[in-house]
Amino acid sequence: MLAIVMALTGEVSVLRERLDTIEQVLEVKGILSATEIEAYEPDAKITKERK
Secondary structure: OOOHHHHHHHHHHHHHHHHHHHHHHHHHHOOOOOOHHHHHHOOOOHHHHHH
């Protein structure tokens, strides 16, 4: 069980780093700001797709 938790922790860490990289690149290129990302609220269709 501990091995599974550790593997998942490693995966989450990698995903967080990659997401941070994407957000930084978007901001540097002037595509999206951190404020826009934080303020984003998905519409009903997107919310339904995420479930």
